[in-house]
Amino acid sequence: MRVHFIAIAGSAMHNLAIALHKKGYQVTGSDDVIFEPAKSRLDKYGILPAELGWDENRITEDIDVIILGMHARIDNPELLKAQELGLKIYSYPEYIYEQSKDKLRVVIGGSHGKTTITSMILHVLNFYNREFDYLVGAQLAGFETMVKVTHEAPVMIIEGDEYLASPIDRRPKFHLYKANVAVISGIAWDHINVFPTYADYINQFDLFINTIEPDGTLIYCKADQDLNEIVEHSTAAVQKIGYAIPEHEIKNGITYLLPEHTALMVFGDHNLMNLNAAKLVCAQLNITDTEFNEAISSFKGAAKRLEVISADDLTNVYKDFAHSPSKLKATIEAVKSQFTDRKLVACIELHTFSSLNKDFLQEYAGSMDMADEAIVFIDLKSFEQKRMEPFTEDDVQKAFSNPDLKFFNDASKLKAYLLSINYKNANLLMMSSGNYAGFDLPELATELKR
Template structure:
């Protein structure tokens, strides 16, 4: 098979390119810019384009397929040439389905927690040496790439994103996988540039339920009232299994799963709910509850999901992918609940289209109230790039309903402020789906201790 990737540098795209290369396919690709770690990974396998930029001569009529990434535009010259030649064009979720249509497909959807649930399932399957393919949205310990596709594996575990599939395919990615077993972790409005109202957004999950194969299984969070209502109203011919927070206790900063008192390396109500979802999936894959508990005890979490940067008897420093209102609140609450005797300095970097929209910003009201020190950072360049009007400190304080909140749009001033604080019996939580104000977080953690 000869396959060309347009926008090969994307997170899922470059991992899929490597996976297909390992499968023996002939892979080429292009992009206008490729960042690390994609650049080094592609180079390792001889897949890094010799020149950056687009060139229609990369599209011969002999190609079996083109896989189109979201980074490309609809007027991309390589895309236009492929359309002119009649070459089959796939979005990457479409191609993932092509690679898995003869397998049992487990699809993890939801506004939050899907990477963690997927990661937990992969960890447990790997612990018991099961053969499986996968697509996950974060780098995991013990897994070289974020995508694996083979001929032999009988099952594929897929993290199902609700964002658009490609520039020419406006369907949400998770609508294309046709799950046999599906999970929905919860619904919290996001991507307002595509789904301008909450009703538009929730509709995508209703449609996702309809894509589940007949007599398949939906595992859903019953503590999300809107989700529960959608599931109960659905007429899809599927089995519906609810889940919630499992029985547990927290002692001296460690969370234990009951009744066996299994110690966990992760914590927080959302992680515990994620764990319950993963357990139900694994039971469907013939791993019983006791086997699951043994394996999950060694799960340390996915990258950037309450990832420990530094820890000692007085101060822990975490980084987390939290950026939407629900994720922000859940992450702050998790750290405060786990460490009741420590103060919490919480800093969120906002940079997504939704978070920089003044109307949507109101969705963050109360999200940082549990933090002892709440800080919001927005790089002024983010507004410039999106051609949006910058916020003032007052705008942010009002939207978050927190007049004590500190606001920064200069990373140098933010760093100076963080270094002035007293971290005795205090944790620092840095949250972003971007680059954390450009900080080297291990270096920042070391400076705090000085």
């Protein structure tokens, strides 16, 4: 089987390319820019393109499959040549389905918590040496790649993103997997460049329920009112199982599941709800609650999801992927609730298309209210790259409904301010799906404790 990837360097794309190479397929690819870690990882397996850029001469009739990444444009010369030759062209979610159509497919959807729920399920299955394939949106401890596809595994666990499948397929990715077991973790408006109204966005989850295979199972968060309404009105022929926050207690900064008193390495209401979703999925895979609790007690969390940079008796420093209003609020509440006697300094970097839209910015109102000190950072280059009008401090304070909020658009000034704070009996939470203009967070954590 010969497979060619157009835009091979994407996060999911290069992981799928490696997975197919390990399966024995002949894999080639192209891209106009390749960053780390994709560059080193593709090179390790001998499938790094020899030259950057697009070349229609790479596309020949003996290619069995073209996999098209979202980074490519509709006028990409390699895509045009493939279309001219009549080659089979897949988006990566379409091809994931092709690789898993004879397996039991578990698809984790929702505006937040997808990666964590998926990671929890993978951790438990791995704990019991189960055979499974997977697609997850973060690099996990104990897993070499973010995608695995084999001939043997009877089940595939798939993180189901609601963003578009490819430049020529405008369907949300999670509509293409045809789940046997599906999860919806909650709904909070995002991707406004694709779904300009909340009604457009929320409809994608209604459609997702209808893609579940007949007699399949939907596991959903009962705490989300809009999601509840969608599920109640759905006529899909599926079993519906709701979940909420499990019984628990917090002692000395550690969360315990009750009544078993299982100590956890993760915390926060949102993570506890994620845990319940994962437990219900594992029950569908014949893992008992007792087995699940034993395995989940060693789960440290997905990368960049309340990841501990440093910790001691007086100060913890965390980084988190939170960037949307709902994720931001849930993450702040989790840290504040876990350490009620500590001051919380919370900083969010806004850099996605949605968060830099002046109309959408109003969705952040009240999202940082639980932080003792709230800080917003926006790299001015983000506005330039997206050709959008920069915000002022007043714009941000009004949108967040917080006149005491601090605003920075210069990384060096932000760092100087963070280092000026007294962190005795205080935690620092740094949130972003970007990189704070190249901040070295471990170095910052070391410096602020001097």
